[in-house]
Amino acid sequence: MEPDISVISSLIGDRARSRILMALMSGKALTATELACEAEISAQTASNHLSKLVGSNLLVVRKQGRHKYFQLANHQVAETLEMLLNLSSTLGSQKITTGPADPDLKKSRICYDHLAGVTGVALYDALLGQEMISENSQNITLTERGELFFQKKGVAVDELKKGKRPICKSCLDWSERKSHLAGSLGQWILEDALAKQWASRRLDSRVITFSKRGVSQFTRCYQIEPGSFL
Amino acid sequence: MEPDISVISSLIGDRARSRILMALMSGKALTATELACEAEISAQTASNHLSKLVGSNLLVVRKQGRHKYFQLANHQVAETLEMLLNLSSTLGSQKITTGPADPDLKKSRICYDHLAGVTGVALYDALLGQEMISENSQNITLTERGELFFQKKGVAVDELKKGKRPICKSCLDWSERKSHLAGSLGQWILEDALAKQWASRRLDSRVITFSKRGVSQFTRCYQIEPGSFL
DNA sequence: CCTATACTTCGATGGGCAACGAACTGTTTG
DNA sequence: CAAACAGTTCGTTGCCCATCGAAGTATAGG
Structure with missing residues (x-):
């Protein structure tokens, strides 16, 4: 049976989650709060999203004290996101307002x-x-x-x-x-x-x-x- | 200003639409009815999905008589879908029991x-x-x-x-x-x-x-x- | 014309899920 | 210990949107 791409794609296909993933595209590990801020959502909502992303193995998490550092799971995830970025830009979709750090x-x-x-x-x-x-x-x-x-x-x-x-x-x-x-x-x-x-x-x-x-x-x-x- | 991958991803992230896209991965041009059948949805629903996919330039359509033939827009779309297939299989999404086909x-x-x-x-x-x-x-x-x-x-x-x-x-x-x-x-x-x-x-x-x-x-x-x- | 087929539009329905307030656990600090 | 902070869980709300029935448009062939 072929894998079902709709599962992963719908995970990526939420605006808040895609902003989280984009923030992690730098390869940096970020905390839950930082990601919530990045996606402009509340901490609870971010927690929900992050647990989904970790549960589906798109992200890995590392606990450090009272912080949780999230990262893209591997290179393949980053490459797929990059493909989607390329595709989105060539298909001419809207631009995101990215808050410059x-x-x-x-x-x-x-x-x-x-x-x-x-x-x-x-x-x-x-x-x-x-x-x-x-x-x-x-x-x-x-x-x-x-x-x-x-x-x-x-x-x-x-x-x-x-x-x-x-x-x-x-x-x-x-x-x-x-x-x-x-x-x-x-x-x-x-x-x-x-x-x-x-x-x-x-x-x-x-x-x-x-x-x-x-x-x-x-x-x-x-x-x-x-x-x-x- | 990064492109927003959530738009494209959420399009792919619908089960019916992803089945349509998978069917088109064969490279063949298929009609709306065939695709509706493939995705196991009604013709109306398929029409709705297809207009979205065409509108976002994931698909191209060619009208021939009273038929509409749909195809993936280009190789980049096919390659991105293939990446998502790979990712879905390596992330170990649920594999269903293998049928005879x-x-x-x-x-x-x-x-x-x-x-x-x-x-x-x-x-x-x-x-x-x-x-x-x-x-x-x-x-x-x-x-x-x-x-x-x-x-x-x-x-x-x-x-x-x-x-x-x-x-x-x-x-x-x-x-x-x-x-x-x-x-x-x-x-x-x-x-x-x-x-x-x-x-x-x-x-x-x-x-x-x-x-x-x-x-x-x-x-x-x-x-x-x-x-x-x- | 009429009928069959292909596809679309409209409207109503319903389910899934993102979002957040409130309240909880766990960690650090003073 | 209490207070501040990070993150989670729960329950509720609201809305987006996939879905389909019904009806409308377009094409093909008698």
């Missing part, structure tokens, strides 16, 4: 209490490159070298070790789809940057704004390649 | 205008093994050797080269999950086999039936291993 939000923002966005990912890569942190299968740890480095910066590493919260934790970045640094050390780094006025929080937003001086100090402090920092 | 459909069938199923895959593998075609990362091309071979068979390769449509294209086979040959060459091979009466189309179905003589001629012509051909 805030470029500042993409650049650097706060993720609970630590730095995310391009900046956060650059920091993570720099620390990894200098072997301040090491990546095992899933977990990351602060290396001896890293421990010395941060002690010199004034971090009470021993105090952090006593805490229940892990010092280093990798957190999936939704705009970059790469890891950035969470955990108590990630929190410290952001707080430190804010305290030194390298950066400031923008009101009513998750955006973090670095000053010109802040960028140069921050990149020098953690040996971040200037190129990876816009 | 199913083995034939799996064995050889028409995929818009070229050969698919076990036969189509065997042909593809044979051509690849003899280096008539070569597979690059994604695309496939007709080799010099293949060009000579098909010119001897009477294919106007130079003419095909002028066409907008690619000569060789790999098309993922939903039942075999391997590639078979599409493109203008794939079309020629099927037409040639039908013209030489090695095979015939079954009425009201996508099944291609090879005669006993047809199998031996076909396998000899393209050096297909008899074992790969049930």
Whole structure:
């Protein structure tokens, strides 16, 4: 028996769900709330849609804390959506009003209490490159070298070790789809940057704004390649 | 400004319409009544669906006397439907118990205008093994050797080269999950086999039936291993 | 003309389902 | 602990649209 394409197609054929899928076409993993916002629907409705999409194996989900990160299940799904995109554009259908994501939000923002966005990912890569942190299968740890480095910066590493919260934790970045640094050390780094006025929080937003001086100090402090920092 | 895939997808995502589209995947032009019968709906309902499909440029229609013949608008539509077929089968939608007609459909069938199923895959593998075609990362091309071979068979390769449509294209086979040959060459091979009466189309179905003589001629012509051909 | 056939239009019906408010579980933070 | 937040479940509402009966238009053949 031939597979029934109407099942999958009708899943894609709902406006809210197609907007969710389009948002995920970037390959990035997004949370349920972000997708609800993207599709301009309530969280309940999004939850319903997302469970359908996961149930039909169009999406996969990864739970992280109280967040759920959704992604396209595989390359084949992305390719099929791409075909539909091409077809839709050649057949000349209407255009969608796509809310352009805030470029500042993409650049650097706060993720609970630590730095995310391009900046956060650059920091993570720099620390990894200098072997301040090491990546095992899933977990990351602060290396001896890293421990010395941060002690010199004034971090009470021993105090952090006593805490229940892990010092280093990798957190999936939704705009970059790469890891950035969470955990108590990630929190410290952001707080430190804010305290030194390298950066400031923008009101009513998750955006973090670095000053010109802040960028140069921050990149020098953690040996971040200037190129990876816009 | 992205095109909105939900419009097209919801058109395909209706059970009756998807059955109509599947029936047209045979490449044949069918009348409204035939399509209504195929989808098991009334003539009025079919008329409604067909006007929508034509209105969105998924189908084209040709009026002939008091009949209207419907066809898929172009290859792109056929290819997109094939992608959806593949996706539906790999996502493991419910497979229904196989009826008697199913083995034939799996064995050889028409995929818009070229050969698919076990036969189509065997042909593809044979051509690849003899280096008539070569597979690059994604695309496939007709080799010099293949060009000579098909010119001897009477294919106007130079003419095909002028066409907008690619000569060789790999098309993922939903039942075999391997590639078979599409493109203008794939079309020629099927037409040639039908013209030489090695095979015939079954009425009201996508099944291609090879005669006993047809199998031996076909396998000899393209050096297909008899074992790969049930 | 008349009849048969092919297809369309109109109107009414009904079912499926997207949407959301309210209330719930589970996680993080202070 | 309480409060804030992420996500879910449930029940209700409303509407879109597939469906078909009935009637209308168009073509073909006597």
